[in-house]
Amino acid sequence: MHAPLHRERDHLRFLACGAVDDGKSTLIGRLMAETGSIPDDQMANLVNLSRKFGTTGENLDYALLLDGLEAEREQGITIDVAYRYFGTEKRAFIVADTPGHEQYTRNMVTGASNAEFAMLLVDAKAGLTKQTLRHSRILSLLGIRRILLAVNKMDLVDCAQAPFDAIVAEFRQFVSELGFIHVQAVPIVARDGDNIVKPSERMAWYQGPTVLQHLETVPISTHQREQAPRFHVQSVMRTDTGGRGYAGYVSSGAFKAGDEIIVARSGRKSTIRRIYAYPSEIDSVEAGQAATIELSDQVDVSRGDIFAPLDAVPEVADQFAAHIVWLNDNPMLPGRTYSLRIGTHSVAATITALKYGTDIETGEHAAVTTLAINDIGFCNLATTEPVAFDPYATNHETGAFILIDRETGATAGAGMADFPLYRASNLVKQEYEIDKAFRAKMKGQRAAVVWFTGLPSAGKSTVLNLVEQKLSRRGIHTYALDGDNLRLGLNRDLGFTEADRVENVRRAGEVARLMVDAGLVVLCAFVSPFRNERRSVRERQAPGEFIEVFVDTPLAVCEARDPKGLYAKARAGKAFHVTGIDSPYEPPEQPEIHLHTDSGTPDAMADHVIAELARMGIIAR
């Protein structure tokens, strides 16, 4: 292994991509082997494995060395992004090795997100393929600006210059609008090592660098150091002098003691008093370093905040437009709430509009209603509180975000912020003297939402109707919102797809919220099949003012009742998206009130609801 003690040894993170049979594993394997990065015992193991599982005849099958998981070796596939490490005296390399076939978008986006350079393989005989075009577009979308085009299997075209030149010319033409600032094309034979580490004798016509020479010399972007300074606050701690220290890291630019800064989200200004990095105080801190900063003033700072200089403040908005790449099997649904993480800041976010989907092959835009896994779209997002960000194109570290599915915890989407839609400061919630508490008090009651959820025909409306009668006898002002009734008016534009169901419940929740604000006890009966949306409605109400009632009737009972003939139609294949049949219902995990409707009369259940509301203090006992 080349192991320089050289202090200036640099560090390049790059991505390797190409279609399935382009020879990517062989190229990476060769780079590792020829830089002495594969130990003898692993090489010996590779010889064994090649004999046992190899698909490359006499040659070593480097894919076997690189495919780490049992299933991959047995099935001859590559499951996921893998990271490889090799180095020379000049540079240490971290390679994200992304498989070329299924889930290529998801895996390439993941690999490219942490790369500043990409190596793209094509087969000299096959020439540019659809895959090449897709890969180039994804690299461009993720902001990679320099690439190496490795034209492999040159021996299949007699190691001749003309076919190489033709591929390169065609490629340059294709990527001319993708914003790459440098494309280095290298003709190679990965299997035999031509132009990988040593120049090829067979291709003396090629005068450019070998793959390794180019990797060692390609300029490492210094733009992080030149961009507007950004310090991300991870946590707040006590310093040894008893002050408040903000532990975090600099993602771009530099800060020094005495600099005036602004806390992006609050707009509060202060001055950097001291910068610490264990074990001592330091004068300055720059991109790629962690430190703890102490300010001169007592300003309110918390985890997720960004410090910036006064003359280069990031955008602060609670609505913005962004490119989103979907990574999850559950499709992205506009209206659904996700957790959004940007920098060290986490907030709840909703896609308010899906403007268009992008065809990754042609770059063309098309109207879409959801994003499935590997789809790319341009969206408007709304967050529950303002976030600070830069456009991804100017700063990757402050413009990138992920969306997390709140139910499964999966990392569901990768986002790249583009521009703010409204400046949050332009929209200020108007405060009126007469508020919810006042209005409720005038009526001598407490306002709340009582939300009945359950399968169609579970008996939600029946029980609701009885509860409302009992409440009005007690002089309580109520209003009933019902799925069918709302769909006849406000929600008449919505159907029964998953996306429309999400929006249906969101609007119902907002209407309920206004009515609670008016001081009413709002009774809602909605199938509302998804936990995520019920949770979102709950989160829009004040604590204790959302009472979830689970009308728990077995499917068989609902189907036997079927007053609207819905289940019968679904079973006959004449109705689709019927909850319980071909559309899922996610039961509440901890409802405030749980009604087992197969073991009591509707009236007894309504009494139970009344008793529970009294116990919770919503109504008088």
Next chain:
Amino acid sequence: MTSKLSRHLSNLETEAIVILREAAMAFERPVLMYSIGKDSSVLLHLCRKAFHPAKIPFKALHIDTTWKFRDMITFRDRMAAELDLDLLVHTNKRAIAEGVHPIRSGSSIYTREMKTVALREALDHHKFDAAIGGARRDEEPSRSKERIFSVRGPNHSWDPRRQRPELWHLYNTQIAADETMRVFPLSNWTELDVWEYILAEDIPVVPLYFAKERPVVERGGSLIMIDDDRLELEPHEQQKNVVIRFRSLGCYPLSAAVESTAASVADIVEELRTTRMSERAGRLIDVDETSSMERKKREGYF
């Protein structure tokens, strides 16, 4: 930060510090897996940097198989005292009582009982929701696909096919009630990076990494150090004194030494520049069969 570090090491250092702080903020009961080896030494050093001037905000856990080198235990206790660590030591006592033994039981049963099961017991008992460890992706092929924040399902199992994509430096720390997290701040470090960092930052490590004449026995082509009288010699085996050191430390009957004269950190860095054997070649537990590490991890091995 420290001017001694190359841009490469400084980059890795920052990444690890950021990850350690994220783990401290995101979880209610994180724990630092302290294995006493060089990676653990680096991890402890990074923790001090990450949280300075505050104390390391989590407990440290050592899974003691009772067969660790004596030097390791001495070093562990010294570090715990010097750094004022809140150190927990856990042993699978049931397995000890049942006579599980590194040689007589075979390495796979021994490893499962004394390491995998012991770790699961300790994590469950203390209700730790995140365990921070020093594993690196360059160590072993199945680790190359491991995430930095890696979710473990019920019973601490690992499903390599259902891993979350990990993008930019945006770590997804969300877990459900029956899940736990493994956190690997040194994911992107290589063995050489670890030693160069130890050299640059002057980090203490167990003396067994440095060459010295030590009593060994040759067994199955490996040099096994005779650390105490529990290692029973076969009639044909002979104790001899050889100048050796260790590249990887574990339980002494299962850790093969290498013949080496590297007696300082600088010597080790120099040796790694020329060596052609991988670090885990001395780990007798990995070589049972191809994919053995992957199987262990699916069962909850760290």
